[in-house]
Structure formats: C-alpha cells, structure tokens
Amino acid sequence: MNEDSAADAVREFYERYPYPPPIESLDKYRQRWQDPNRRRADFHLHWPNKLYGEEKTVLVAGCGTSQASKHAARAPAARVVGIDFSATSVRSTEDLRRKHDLSNLEVHQLPIERVGELNISFDLIVCTGVLHHLANPDAGLRALRDVLKPDGAMHLMVYAPYGRTGIYMLQEFCRRVGIEPNDTDIEELIAALGSLPAAHPLARLLREVPDFRQRAALADALLHPQDRAYSVPQLMEFIGGAGLGFGRWIQQAPYSPGCGVMAHLPQSSRIASLDVIEQHAAAELFRGTMLTHSAIVHHEDYPHCSHAIDFAGEAWMDYLPVRVPDTLCIQERLPPGAAAVLINRAHTFTDIYMPIDAREKRLVDAIDGERSIREIAGDAGDAPRDVCRTLFERLWWHDQVVFDRSRG
Secondary structure, eight states: OOHHHHHHHHHHHHHHSOSSOOOSOOHHHHHHTTOHHHHHHHHHHHOTTSOOOOOOEEEEETOTTTHHHHHHHHOTTSEEEEEESOHHHHHHHHHHHHHTTOTTEEEEEOOGGGGGGGOOOEEEEEEESOGGGSSOHHHHHHHHHHTEEEEEEEEEEEEOSGGGHHHHHHHHHHHHHTOOSSHHHHHHHHHHHTTOOTTSHHHHHHHHOGGGGSHHHHHHHHSOSSOOOOOHHHHHHHHHHTTEEEEEESSOGGGOTTSGGGGGSTTHHHHHTSOHHHHHHHHHHHHOOOOEEEEEEEETTOTTSSOOSOOSSSGGGGOEEEEOTTEEEEOSSOOTTOSEEEEETTOOOTTOOEEEOHHHHHHHHTOOSSSOHHHHHHHTTOOOHHHHHHHHHHHHHTTSEEEEOTTO
C-alpha cells in the first residue's frame, strides 16, 4: 500500500475496532492521581532539572478513546489537547470530557502529521502505541518534534520486535489464510487460538498478558493493517533522525546490566564496559520478551537530554530523591543479610528486586521528598559517602526513586 492507502486502512480499522475499547468512567483513574507524590514523581521522571509545576501544555497524539481524558483528569491545572484521526475515538473522548466536566481538555480530529495546524507548542507530548502504525513514522515524529517546546519532553512508546515474535507469526498466518478484520473472522480466530500449541511463542502471551484475552486487543495485535517494531538500536536511529535525543526509559531497570539477572551473568563485566545504549541493546536481546519500548526524549540540543543524573562527580549529593509510588518494601522471607527487599510493582520481570541491609534501610526510610541526599546522610549520622552513592544509584536504576535536581 502507498501512504494514503495505508492511512485509510488504519483509520477504517479503528473506526470499526477502537482500541483500547471506550470506557464509561474516569473516577478510579482520577482518584489514583490525587496523590501529589505520584504527580511530582511523574514530573521529575520527565524533568529532573526543572522546578515542579503543574501548569503545562500537554499534547496526547493519537489519543484513542480515553487517553487524553485521563491526562486532563489527572492534571486539572494543565491544558490538554488530544488529537486522533479516528472519529470514533474523538467522539469517545468528547463523551468523557462532557461527563467529567474536563474544561482543560480540547479534542481535534487530526492526523499526527498535521499537528502543526494547531499552532500550539507543548511542554509534554505523549505518543504511545501510535507511531508504529503510521505509514510514515519518520514524518509523524518530525511533526511532533516541531511542536515540542525547546525544553519540552516527549513520552514515546513503540513496539519491540523480539517479544512480539509470536504476534508476527500469527499476523503472517492470518495474511496467508485470508483472515480479515471482521466479526466472523475474529470469532473464528479466537476459536483457533484455543488450539495453539503450548510451545508456540504466542501461547505465553495468551497465558500471561491479560490484555491479549480481550477481543479488541487480539484484533489490534493480529489483524492490524500497519505495524512495525523497533529494536533498541533502531529506536535510537529513529529518534536521532527526527532531531531528538534519548533521555531515559520510563522503566530503566530491565535495560540495566546492574539489575536483576543481568547483574549475575558471567558476561556482566563485559556488558558493563559497553556504551550505555549498547548495554540496553544487549539487555533487550538477552531478556528476549520485551513487547514495547517506552522512552522519554527531548530536543537533541537540550542540555539535560542525556546523562541528566550522574553519580561521577559531587552534584549527586544535592539531588533530592522522590519515591516512586508503585514500590513496595517487603520485610518477610528475606534473603540472607537483607533487612528488606524493594520491588517496583510496575516491573513485569520478576527477577528485578533490590535487597537492602539495615543501614541502607534507614537511609531509604528517611526519604521524604523534602531533603537532599546530603541532608539525609547527615541526619542518619553522617553515613559514608560511598555507601550513599552506591545506594542512591541503585535506587535510581531499580526505578525506586526519581531525582529533583532543580535546587542545584
């Protein structure tokens, strides 16, 4: 298909099978984001160097049926703009806007490539699960870059290839036997998947990922007319080609050679000696089951685009740690020598957890979102500098904290 035909096919697909499916209420989502620590942690995930503030312009590009409404509900002080080329998605978003009186939300039926027609620049752009469906993803990403403020941040999510091997096998199966995105063929496909061999690469996803049990999710995964995936190196090339620079992963522990199983491989020292992006590429290959990549990117000349958090010098002592709200402190059935184990519930890899000893736990317990590492160490009886550096670097890589470094 040429670009116009591909775009038409994708638009028609989402008019018939909107995904994610429309929702009726935002009440639970809004309640979850009432926690000011959650909002603050999310802010400094994107901008460790900026003073916390909630008045910003947010673009949700390819907003689907509810994503823009969710951002408007969680950030009432922000101006949120949602765009989508699907009339069904725009109608669903407008319904939620009216139902929940989201006066800070506006919605436009507009393809990403034409976002410049809004004549608005944005502090934050959210584009998740969209670019890999465009006929020309490079043009789409460049259009988003052009409306991103010089110090803005962009949250991108694209498909990853290796974890989706089973999906691409079944996509090819559907193409070869002529399965189409219509109600009858989808029902027959669901029935056929019940006979999928247990060792098939897709069978694990059907067992372990609840989303794939939904009718709309299966249609989106297996019968979508336009779909591509990006490995870590391909994603970096994609980002760089649009004049953007990589900031960090939304969840970075799975990519780190120092977290989980990666830290205990015989080759761990070799991996740690690689360039950072090569480390992440190696982790993707070894783990093998990543379905997506979610990254924060900035303009390539933004001074804090990469390496915004650095433990090599002295500046880290004045970082202010902010707890990530999805973490648990486990104090039962501990490994030898541990006073607790820290787990981020958002992680899908069960090997990623962080044991801490009694001294480290006292430092972790002292994190209150108000004091710097230097102040925490002093209040803990002048904990040794090396102990503090090692602990807080581990906390950061394990997605246990983000840092507010705006005071420095």
